[in-house]
Amino acid sequence: MEVNDDRDDVRETALSLRLNYDGGSSHLSTGDHPRRQAATPVEPSLTLGLPSMACSVSGVVGRMSSSHSVISSISGGRPSKAKRENDGRISDEEEDGAARKKLRLTKEQSALLEDKFKEHATLNTKQKQALARQLNLRPRQVEVWFQNRRARTKLKKTEVECEFLRKCCETLREENRRLLQEIQDLKSLDFQAPRYMQPPRGAAAAATFQTCPSCKNRDEGGSPAAAPKTRFFNPFAHSAAN
DNA sequence: GTTTGTTACCCATTTACATCA
């Protein structure tokens, strides 16, 4: 068993994964199983991108190509706690009788998986098996990688949407403040509006204000609603009274 | 039409490990 002590490799792989979030268009592949076709497609990357996410990964990828190892490394660690039974998913423990070890993908494996993910966010059985052979991994590992990759994409998308909504909220809040200030300014102005525009004062108000139709209907219909009558100002009635 | 088994997927969570203070 090879112990991976190349921390830079791991770090660069993790970095490239982060930088590649939503980096390419995702397509739902045509699966060989109907269930796959019915699966929820992973949505294409958002056009709304944060500047920090648009940075190029070419430098990272270029450095990644310096390594020539192909077989993924497995690090030592604690023994596995559980294994799944009657599931068809074979754990490391079941497969080789040893404790579960966490596989660390090589840079080449990660890069190829990323490339495939950009082409298709999901894989059908044949694609999965072919990719597994190409990467010297088990199909289950390829499947898990794609599942986790879709989850990361979804999480990133959610974060972007959350940020977008936060900015929308702030914009609306600012607009609300502006409008409230505008109302305040208008109220403070003792401008002489045309008479028909002016709200009635004193005794004239009683003759000018009318019960709104809905309240009127409710009252006449004997509705038990105890809400106070809503009255509204009818400038035309006021001007007609004059 | 209903039941059962299979397959494949998503999701939440756990686990293993690297990194850093």
Added chain:
DNA sequence: CCTGATGTAAATGGGTAACAA
């Protein structure tokens, strides 16, 4: 150097849907 905290990716387990027998 050691250690605990933290972040991240791989892996697991549970649930569900579609389909065939």
